[in-house]
Amino acid sequence: MLPPQSPIVFDAAVLFRETHLPTHFIWPEDETPGKEDFEELAVPVIDVQGFLSGDPAATLSTTRTVTEACLKHGFFHVVNHGVARELIEAIHKEAADFFAMPLVEKQRALRKPGESSGYASAFTGRFSSKLPWKETLTFPYSTAPGSPSNSVKDFFLNSLGHEFSRTGAVCQEYCDAMNGLSLRIMELLGMSLGVGRDYFRNFFEGNDSIMRLNYYPPCQKPELTLGTGPHCDPTSLTILHQELVGGLQVFVDGKWRSIRPQPDAFVINIGDTFSALSNGRFKSCLHRAVVNNQESRVSLAFFLSPEKNKVVRPPKELIDEENPRKYPDFTWSALLDFTQKHYRTDVNTLESFSNWLSLPPVAARISLAP
Numbered sequence: 001m002l003p004p005q006s007p008i009v010f011d012a013a014v015l016f017r018e019t020h021l022p023t024h025f026i027w028p029e030d031e032t033p034g035k036e037d038f039e040e041l042a043v044p045v046i047d048v049q050g051f052l053s054g055d056p057a058a059t060l061s062t063t064r065t066v067t068e069a070c071l072k073h074g075f076f077h078v079v080n081h082g083v084a085r086e087l088i089e090a091i092h093k094e095a096a097d098f099f100a101m102p103l104v105e106k107q108r109a110l111r112k113p114g115e116s117s118g119y120a121s122a123f124t125g126r127f128s129s130k131l132p133w134k135e136t137l138t139f140p141y142s143t144a145p146g147s148p149s150n151s152v153k154d155f156f157l158n159s160l161g162h163e164f165s166r167t168g169a170v171c172q173e174y175c176d177a178m179n180g181l182s183l184r185i186m187e188l189l190g191m192s193l194g195v196g197r198d199y200f201r202n203f204f205e206g207n208d209s210i211m212r213l214n215y216y217p218p219c220q221k222p223e224l225t226l227g228t229g230p231h232c233d234p235t236s237l238t239i240l241h242q243e244l245v246g247g248l249q250v251f252v253d254g255k256w257r258s259i260r261p262q263p264d265a266f267v268i269n270i271g272d273t274f275s276a277l278s279n280g281r282f283k284s285c286l287h288r289a290v291v292n293n294q295e296s297r298v299s300l301a302f303f304l305s306p307e308k309n310k311v312v313r314p315p316k317e318l319i320d321e322e323n324p325r326k327y328p329d330f331t332w333s334a335l336l337d338f339t340q341k342h343y344r345t346d347v348n349t350l351e352s353f354s355n356w357l358s359l360p361p362v363a364a365r366i367s368l369a370p
């Protein structure tokens with residue numbers, strides 16, 4: 001009789017001192033980064049200052065460059081975005097302080113099974129292999145009618161207590177800024193797809209978005225593992241900030257390419273839900289995060305998502321004989337549930353979700369039970 005498997009505890013401070021990686025963190029060879037040097041991808045850098053200030057000529061040229069980027073691989077940098085440097089530094093400091101706490105303290109906000117919010121360390125208990133070398137803190141940001149106006153502050157207060165009121169206030173202010181920038185980018189995407197500046201902005205005016213702080217400790221064998229596995233974001237639009245330590249990679253033309261950190265820029269990418277809203281015109285792009293053996297890395301990811309129960313359906317202008325419906329109607333609530341309870345987000349999430357929706361309920365439960 002084998003002794004019961006002792007539950008894996010990802011305490012990076014402990015694991016980093018060991019010579020070998022626990023097997024659960026070793027990814028299949030064809031998925032690991034190995035010791036390869038990855039060429040950088042020169043993603044388009046889009047200066048949005050003119051557009052944000054309402055300059056008509058700048059709006060036209062910015063819409064054009066966003067269109068080119070979204071048709072190419074769906075990743076671009078935005079600069080002169082109007083988000084205060086002090087705010088970005090403040091949330092990075094709050095993130096660093098949070099993840100520096102002892103594991104038992106962080107686990108006071110432990111993610112509950114099937115839920116997206118909360119603290120997780122390598123998703124031990126959620127996945128049984130290919131564990132990501134990272135800790136995450138994920139919380140909801142909602143502007144849906146009837147939702148509390150300070151959903152982020154409430155999360156920190158309710159899950160971690162009053163001593164985290166400053167962290168909650170900084171994260172609330174940061175998410176408010178991300179929400180504002182997201183809605184302006186939705187204006188660009190509406191013009192880019194020819195459905196008008198307000199179409200997607202109105203669609204996302206009320207939203208049920210997600211904010212995630214990613215913490216990647218240094219790893220003694222970075223070539224054998226991944227910080228975040230290959231995936232397309234199932235959400236609508238991701239605004240990601242990486243300070244000085246890189247790790248984000250995008251799969252373009254059959255190769256993994258690094259995105260050099262640019263602290264004064266946000267990395268923007270289209271997600272699956274927006275790909276469905278665009279009836280497949282814009283693709284959600286495969287990406288991942290690698291780790292290193294020298295220094296820790298934090299990335300801030302704001303995931304814009306529609307109000308949970310709003311039907312995700314492309315505007316009629318994007319459906320015609322040459323472009324029939326690519327995906328069924330769905331709600332973000334159903335897709336989020338799918339990723340949290342039935343399916344590990346990867347490159348095929350949207351297709352797998354569409355197939356799952358078409359299955360009779362019992363078969364769906366059996367076919368994708370975690």
Ligand SMILES: C=C1C[C@]23C[C@H]1CC[C@H]2[C@]1(C)CCC[C@@](C)(C(=O)O)[C@H]1[C@@H]3C(=O)O
Pocket residue numbers: 116132210212228229230231232233234235303336339340344345346
């Ligand atoms: C809705 C989400 C699920 C994940 C967080 C957001 C958007 C990205 C998803 C994720 C990061 C894709 C890779 C796998 C995953 C499990 C992870 O490594 O964190 C995904 C997130 C999740 O399901 O918690």
Ligand SMILES: O=C(O)CCC(=O)C(=O)O
Pocket residue numbers: 212214228233240242247248249287288289299301
């Ligand atoms: O940390 C990164 O650079 C990427 C993280 C990511 O892709 C995600 O959290 O969805």
Ligand SMILES: [Fe+2]
Pocket residue numbers: 231232233238287
């Ligand atoms: Fe992602």
